Amino acid sequence: METTLISTIYDVEPVMICITKFSPKKVILLTEDNASEVIKQSEETLTNAFGRFIEIKSKEIDSNDSVKIASAVATEIEEEKKFGNRIVVNISGGERPQALGALFGAYSKHQFVDRIIFVDYFKKEVVDLPILKYGISNTKVDILRCLIEGCSTVKDLSTKIGISRGMTYNHIRELRDMGLINKELLEITTAGRLAIV
Structure with missing residues (x-):
């Protein structure tokens, strides 16, 4: 099984550490989307150092929208899994919304x-992060999607979902407790948008 590394980037060093560790x-x-000179130089350094041995692909994303970033990363993960690849996600570089989105x-x-990792800049070591899941039911996902589509009551x-109002109220209460729906309004939060990526 081959490994695909999906990585945020700013400085070249964390990505090089990941390439060395995971091959x-x-x-x-x-x-x-408007990469700085540091990012462009880091990409160029990686391509020059490893481009003959490793396929290096750049995926341009909106660095300030965590939901769009999460969606792009989810799409890349699905594509790579189709090839049967082992997937490692590195969140060491980039702006905070980019790292959180990834x-x-x-x-x-x-x-x-397989792994979500962060490279500790000071110790130059790879730190494994827990692989968590959202753990919401299909009905809760349907409610969140309906809110995005404009349902307001x-x-x-x-x-629309085909459940009783009582059950709907219970799901809404639980979604509010999870921070996925606004506490005062019947509106999806950013966390809710991330939960249904």
Whole structure:
């Protein structure tokens, strides 16, 4: 089984440490939409150093939208899993929304991810992060999707999903407790959008 490394990038060193440790056949670099010179130089250094031996692909993403980043990472994970590849996600570089988006994208496809890692800059070592999952039912996912589509009342939700209003209220309460629906309004939160990536 071959390894694919999906990695945020800023400085070249954490990615090089991951390449050395995991020996991937493919590296997918999550680059920013308006990449800085440091990121461009890091990509160029990696391509020059490893491009003859490893497929290196850049995936340009919106560096400020964690939901879009999570969705892009989830798509990349699904694509790589189709090839039967082992998947390692590195969240060491980039802006915080980028690292969080990559982390949540890995959580959304937890069943396909072998490791989520962070490179400790000071110790130059790889730290494994827990692989968590959202753990919400299909009905809760349906409620969140309906909220995105514009449902704004419990009656609308229960009718569209096909469950009683009482059950709908219970699901909403649980989703609010999880932080996936706003506490005061019947609106999905960013965490809710991430949970259904």
